Amino acid sequence: MKKILLVLSTAVMVALAAPAFAGAKQDAVMDHYKKLAKGSFSASRGKAFFGATHTGGKPATPSCTSCHTKSPANTGHTRANKPIAPMAFSKSPDRFGELKKVEKWFGRNCRSVLGRECTVQEKGDFLAFMFSQ
Amino acid sequence: MKKTLVMTAMIAAMALTPANTWSKNRGVKDELTKTECGACHMVFQPRFLPAVSWTNIMSDLGNHFGEDATLDEETRIKIEAYLVKKARKKEFKKVIDGKQPIRITEIRWFKREHRREVSKRAMKRAGTMSNCVACHKGAERGQYDDD
Numbered sequence: 001m002k003k004i005l006l007v008l009s010t011a012v013m014v015a016l017a018a019p020a021f022a023g024a025k026q027d028a029v030m031d032h033y034k035k036l037a038k039g040s041f042s043a044s045r046g047k048a049f050f051g052a053t054h055t056g057g058k059p060a061t062p063s064c065t066s067c068h069t070k071s072p073a074n075t076g077h078t079r080a081n082k083p084i085a086p087m088a089f090s091k092s093p094d095r096f097g098e099l100k101k102v103e104k105w106f107g108r109n110c111r112s113v114l115g116r117e118c119t120v121q122e123k124g125d126f127l128a129f130m131f132s133q
Numbered sequence: 134m135k136k137t138l139v140m141t142a143m144i145a146a147m148a149l150t151p152a153n154t155w156s157k158n159r160g161v162k163d164e165l166t167k168t169e170c171g172a173c174h175m176v177f178q179p180r181f182l183p184a185v186s187w188t189n190i191m192s193d194l195g196n197h198f199g200e201d202a203t204l205d206e207e208t209r210i211k212i213e214a215y216l217v218k219k220a221r222k223k224e225f226k227k228v229i230d231g232k233q234p235i236r237i238t239e240i241r242w243f244k245r246e247h248r249r250e251v252s253k254r255a256m257k258r259a260g261t262m263s264n265c266v267a268c269h270k271g272a273e274r275g276q277y278d279d280d
Protein backbone atom coordinates (compact mmCIF):
# COMPACT_ATOMS: atom_id res chain seq x y z
CA MET A 1 0.00 0.00 0.00
CA LYS A 2 2.75 2.36 0.99
CA LYS A 3 4.55 1.49 -2.19
CA ILE A 4 1.51 2.25 -4.31
CA LEU A 5 1.08 5.59 -2.61
CA LEU A 6 4.71 6.40 -3.18
CA VAL A 7 4.46 5.51 -6.87
CA LEU A 8 1.25 7.52 -7.22
CA SER A 9 2.59 10.58 -5.49
CA THR A 10 5.78 10.43 -7.56
CA ALA A 11 3.69 10.23 -10.73
CA VAL A 12 1.64 13.24 -9.67
CA MET A 13 4.77 15.22 -8.84
CA VAL A 14 6.36 14.37 -12.19
CA ALA A 15 3.16 15.37 -13.98
CA LEU A 16 3.04 18.69 -12.16
CA ALA A 17 6.69 19.45 -12.71
CA ALA A 18 6.64 18.57 -16.42
CA PRO A 19 6.30 21.46 -18.83
CA ALA A 20 3.03 21.91 -20.70
CA PHE A 21 4.49 20.51 -23.93
CA ALA A 22 4.22 16.82 -24.44
CA GLY A 23 6.52 15.81 -27.26
CA ALA A 24 10.30 15.72 -27.30
CA LYS A 25 10.31 17.27 -30.78
CA GLN A 26 8.18 20.15 -29.57
CA ASP A 27 10.49 20.63 -26.59
CA ALA A 28 13.43 20.94 -28.95
CA VAL A 29 11.60 23.61 -30.97
CA MET A 30 10.69 25.49 -27.82
CA ASP A 31 14.28 25.24 -26.55
CA HIS A 32 15.47 26.92 -29.74
CA TYR A 33 13.33 29.97 -29.00
CA LYS A 34 14.11 29.92 -25.27
CA LYS A 35 17.81 30.18 -26.03
CA LEU A 36 17.20 33.24 -28.19
CA ALA A 37 14.82 34.93 -25.77
CA LYS A 38 15.71 37.35 -22.99
CA GLY A 39 12.80 36.52 -20.69
CA SER A 40 10.34 33.69 -20.31
CA PHE A 41 7.30 32.96 -22.44
CA SER A 42 3.69 33.44 -21.44
CA ALA A 43 0.67 31.56 -22.74
CA SER A 44 -1.67 34.40 -21.78
CA ARG A 45 0.41 36.91 -23.75
CA GLY A 46 0.31 34.42 -26.63
CA LYS A 47 -3.46 34.21 -26.33
CA ALA A 48 -3.81 37.99 -26.52
CA PHE A 49 -1.49 38.09 -29.55
CA PHE A 50 -3.48 35.33 -31.26
CA GLY A 51 -6.80 37.10 -30.77
CA ALA A 52 -5.62 40.64 -31.52
CA THR A 53 -6.39 42.60 -34.65
CA HIS A 54 -3.07 43.74 -36.09
CA THR A 55 -2.24 46.47 -38.55
CA GLY A 56 0.48 46.64 -41.15
CA GLY A 57 -0.26 43.30 -42.77
CA LYS A 58 -2.30 42.35 -45.80
CA PRO A 59 -5.93 43.54 -45.79
CA ALA A 60 -7.50 40.08 -45.97
CA THR A 61 -5.67 38.78 -42.91
CA PRO A 62 -5.65 41.27 -40.01
CA SER A 63 -5.54 38.55 -37.35
CA CYS A 64 -4.50 34.94 -36.72
CA THR A 65 -8.20 34.35 -36.21
CA SER A 66 -8.95 35.38 -39.83
CA CYS A 67 -8.06 31.84 -40.84
CA HIS A 68 -7.63 29.90 -37.60
CA THR A 69 -10.94 31.02 -36.01
CA LYS A 70 -11.27 32.42 -32.50
CA SER A 71 -10.15 29.20 -30.84
CA PRO A 72 -7.03 27.25 -31.76
CA ALA A 73 -9.02 24.11 -30.93
CA ASN A 74 -11.18 24.69 -34.00
CA THR A 75 -10.51 23.64 -37.57
CA GLY A 76 -9.68 26.75 -39.56
CA HIS A 77 -9.98 27.57 -43.24
CA THR A 78 -7.53 29.11 -45.67
CA ARG A 79 -8.77 31.92 -47.89
CA ALA A 80 -9.07 29.29 -50.63
CA ASN A 81 -11.36 27.42 -48.23
CA LYS A 82 -9.10 24.50 -47.51
CA PRO A 83 -9.42 23.18 -43.94
CA ILE A 84 -6.57 23.93 -41.52
CA ALA A 85 -6.08 21.39 -38.75
CA PRO A 86 -6.47 22.89 -35.25
CA MET A 87 -3.31 24.44 -33.82
CA ALA A 88 -4.06 23.52 -30.21
CA PHE A 89 -1.48 20.94 -29.23
CA SER A 90 -4.09 18.72 -27.57
CA LYS A 91 -5.93 18.45 -30.90
CA SER A 92 -2.91 18.23 -33.22
CA PRO A 93 -0.05 16.62 -31.29
CA ASP A 94 2.11 16.40 -34.41
CA ARG A 95 2.26 20.16 -34.80
CA PHE A 96 5.24 22.39 -34.00
CA GLY A 97 7.72 19.51 -34.03
CA GLU A 98 9.90 20.69 -36.91
CA LEU A 99 11.72 23.99 -36.53
CA LYS A 100 12.12 24.59 -40.27
CA LYS A 101 8.40 24.22 -40.81
CA VAL A 102 7.52 26.33 -37.77
CA GLU A 103 9.83 29.09 -39.02
CA LYS A 104 8.38 28.87 -42.54
CA TRP A 105 4.86 29.46 -41.26
CA PHE A 106 5.83 32.14 -38.74
CA GLY A 107 7.59 33.88 -41.62
CA ARG A 108 4.67 33.75 -44.00
CA ASN A 109 1.90 34.41 -41.53
CA CYS A 110 3.64 37.15 -39.54
CA ARG A 111 4.29 39.00 -42.80
CA SER A 112 0.69 38.41 -43.93
CA VAL A 113 -0.88 39.47 -40.63
CA LEU A 114 1.56 42.02 -39.18
CA GLY A 115 3.53 43.04 -42.26
CA ARG A 116 6.79 42.17 -40.51
CA GLU A 117 8.71 39.30 -38.94
CA CYS A 118 7.56 38.28 -35.48
CA THR A 119 9.95 38.73 -32.58
CA VAL A 120 11.34 35.75 -30.66
CA GLN A 121 9.15 36.83 -27.73
CA GLU A 122 5.99 36.78 -29.87
CA LYS A 123 6.84 33.39 -31.32
CA GLY A 124 7.58 31.89 -27.91
CA ASP A 125 4.43 33.31 -26.35
CA PHE A 126 2.39 32.05 -29.29
CA LEU A 127 3.82 28.53 -28.96
CA ALA A 128 3.34 28.57 -25.18
CA PHE A 129 -0.34 29.35 -25.79
CA MET A 130 -0.71 26.55 -28.34
CA PHE A 131 0.97 24.03 -26.05
CA SER A 132 -1.33 25.06 -23.22
CA GLN A 133 -4.41 24.36 -25.32
CA MET B 134 -20.03 -21.05 -55.79
CA LYS B 135 -17.05 -19.40 -54.17
CA LYS B 136 -16.05 -17.93 -57.52
CA THR B 137 -19.49 -16.43 -58.02
CA LEU B 138 -19.40 -14.85 -54.61
CA VAL B 139 -16.00 -13.30 -55.24
CA MET B 140 -17.16 -11.99 -58.62
CA THR B 141 -20.31 -10.52 -57.11
CA ALA B 142 -18.28 -8.83 -54.40
CA MET B 143 -15.92 -7.36 -56.98
CA ILE B 144 -18.71 -6.03 -59.13
CA ALA B 145 -20.40 -4.54 -56.10
CA ALA B 146 -17.16 -2.84 -55.05
CA MET B 147 -16.72 -1.37 -58.52
CA ALA B 148 -20.29 -0.16 -58.64
CA LEU B 149 -19.93 1.55 -55.29
CA THR B 150 -16.69 3.35 -56.19
CA PRO B 151 -17.02 6.83 -57.74
CA ALA B 152 -16.46 6.78 -61.48
CA ASN B 153 -13.42 9.04 -61.45
CA THR B 154 -11.45 6.57 -59.36
CA TRP B 155 -11.12 4.36 -62.41
CA SER B 156 -10.19 7.03 -64.91
CA LYS B 157 -6.67 8.24 -65.50
CA ASN B 158 -5.17 10.53 -62.90
CA ARG B 159 -4.52 13.77 -64.72
CA GLY B 160 -3.69 15.64 -61.54
CA VAL B 161 -0.36 16.95 -60.32
CA LYS B 162 1.99 14.08 -59.55
CA ASP B 163 5.00 16.05 -58.34
CA GLU B 164 5.07 15.49 -54.58
CA LEU B 165 6.78 18.77 -53.69
CA THR B 166 4.25 20.77 -55.70
CA LYS B 167 1.39 18.80 -54.18
CA THR B 168 2.64 19.37 -50.63
CA GLU B 169 3.57 23.03 -50.88
CA CYS B 170 0.76 24.38 -53.09
CA GLY B 171 -1.74 22.00 -51.54
CA ALA B 172 -1.03 23.31 -48.04
CA CYS B 173 -3.34 26.24 -48.75
CA HIS B 174 -5.39 25.52 -51.83
CA MET B 175 -6.49 22.95 -54.35
CA VAL B 176 -3.47 21.85 -56.40
CA PHE B 177 -4.31 23.43 -59.75
CA GLN B 178 -3.05 21.58 -62.79
CA PRO B 179 -0.27 23.52 -64.53
CA ARG B 180 -2.00 23.08 -67.90
CA PHE B 181 -4.46 25.81 -66.93
CA LEU B 182 -1.90 28.57 -67.42
CA PRO B 183 0.96 29.25 -69.84
CA ALA B 184 4.57 29.15 -68.63
CA VAL B 185 4.91 32.92 -68.34
CA SER B 186 1.96 33.04 -65.93
CA TRP B 187 3.58 30.45 -63.68
CA THR B 188 6.88 32.31 -63.77
CA ASN B 189 5.10 35.50 -62.78
CA ILE B 190 3.23 33.77 -59.95
CA MET B 191 6.34 32.05 -58.64
CA SER B 192 8.40 35.25 -58.69
CA ASP B 193 5.88 37.09 -56.51
CA LEU B 194 5.15 34.62 -53.71
CA GLY B 195 5.56 37.38 -51.12
CA ASN B 196 2.26 38.70 -52.38
CA HIS B 197 0.46 35.58 -53.51
CA PHE B 198 -3.10 36.71 -54.19
CA GLY B 199 -3.04 38.79 -51.04
CA GLU B 200 -0.98 36.49 -48.85
CA ASP B 201 2.65 35.76 -48.14
CA ALA B 202 3.45 32.30 -49.52
CA THR B 203 7.22 32.58 -49.53
CA LEU B 204 9.17 29.36 -50.08
CA ASP B 205 12.85 28.70 -49.58
CA GLU B 206 14.68 29.34 -52.85
CA GLU B 207 15.54 25.71 -53.54
CA THR B 208 11.90 24.62 -53.23
CA ARG B 209 10.66 27.61 -55.19
CA ILE B 210 12.94 26.84 -58.15
CA LYS B 211 11.95 23.17 -58.23
CA ILE B 212 8.22 23.91 -58.19
CA GLU B 213 8.51 26.65 -60.80
CA ALA B 214 10.42 24.27 -63.08
CA TYR B 215 7.68 21.66 -62.76
CA LEU B 216 4.88 24.15 -63.43
CA VAL B 217 6.68 25.63 -66.44
CA LYS B 218 7.40 22.19 -67.89
CA LYS B 219 3.76 21.12 -67.65
CA ALA B 220 2.27 24.50 -68.53
CA ARG B 221 -0.30 25.24 -71.22
CA LYS B 222 1.57 25.43 -74.50
CA LYS B 223 -0.33 28.33 -76.04
CA GLU B 224 -0.65 31.76 -74.51
CA PHE B 225 -4.10 33.31 -74.22
CA LYS B 226 -5.19 35.81 -76.86
CA LYS B 227 -6.92 37.94 -74.25
CA VAL B 228 -4.42 39.56 -71.93
CA ILE B 229 -5.22 41.20 -68.59
CA ASP B 230 -3.45 44.54 -67.95
CA GLY B 231 -1.17 43.68 -70.84
CA LYS B 232 -0.14 40.38 -69.27
CA GLN B 233 -1.09 36.74 -69.49
CA PRO B 234 -3.69 36.02 -66.78
CA ILE B 235 -2.51 34.60 -63.46
CA ARG B 236 -5.97 33.97 -62.04
CA ILE B 237 -7.53 30.88 -63.60
CA THR B 238 -10.92 32.28 -62.63
CA GLU B 239 -10.38 35.27 -64.93
CA ILE B 240 -9.76 33.23 -68.06
CA ARG B 241 -12.48 33.59 -70.65
CA TRP B 242 -13.28 29.88 -71.02
CA PHE B 243 -13.47 29.50 -67.24
CA LYS B 244 -16.00 32.30 -66.97
CA ARG B 245 -18.00 30.91 -69.89
CA GLU B 246 -18.05 27.41 -68.41
CA HIS B 247 -19.30 28.66 -65.06
CA ARG B 248 -21.74 31.31 -66.22
CA ARG B 249 -25.09 30.75 -64.45
CA GLU B 250 -23.84 27.31 -63.43
CA VAL B 251 -23.07 27.96 -59.78
CA SER B 252 -26.01 28.36 -57.45
CA LYS B 253 -25.83 30.65 -54.43
CA ARG B 254 -25.83 27.62 -52.18
CA ALA B 255 -22.97 25.97 -54.05
CA MET B 256 -21.01 29.21 -53.94
CA LYS B 257 -21.52 29.49 -50.21
CA ARG B 258 -20.25 25.96 -49.76
CA ALA B 259 -17.24 26.51 -51.99
CA GLY B 260 -16.37 29.88 -50.48
CA THR B 261 -14.48 30.91 -53.59
CA MET B 262 -14.50 30.10 -57.29
CA SER B 263 -10.95 28.80 -56.96
CA ASN B 264 -12.13 25.96 -54.72
CA CYS B 265 -12.70 23.55 -57.61
CA VAL B 266 -13.09 20.47 -55.43
CA ALA B 267 -16.21 21.87 -53.77
CA CYS B 268 -18.19 20.91 -56.90
CA HIS B 269 -15.79 18.88 -59.05
CA LYS B 270 -15.01 15.97 -56.78
CA GLY B 271 -12.26 14.71 -59.08
CA ALA B 272 -10.62 18.11 -59.60
CA GLU B 273 -7.36 17.15 -57.89
CA ARG B 274 -7.13 14.26 -60.37
CA GLY B 275 -7.86 16.59 -63.24
CA GLN B 276 -11.47 15.45 -63.66
CA TYR B 277 -13.92 18.28 -64.27
CA ASP B 278 -16.62 16.61 -66.36
CA ASP B 279 -18.87 15.78 -63.43
CA ASP B 280 -20.92 18.98 -63.43
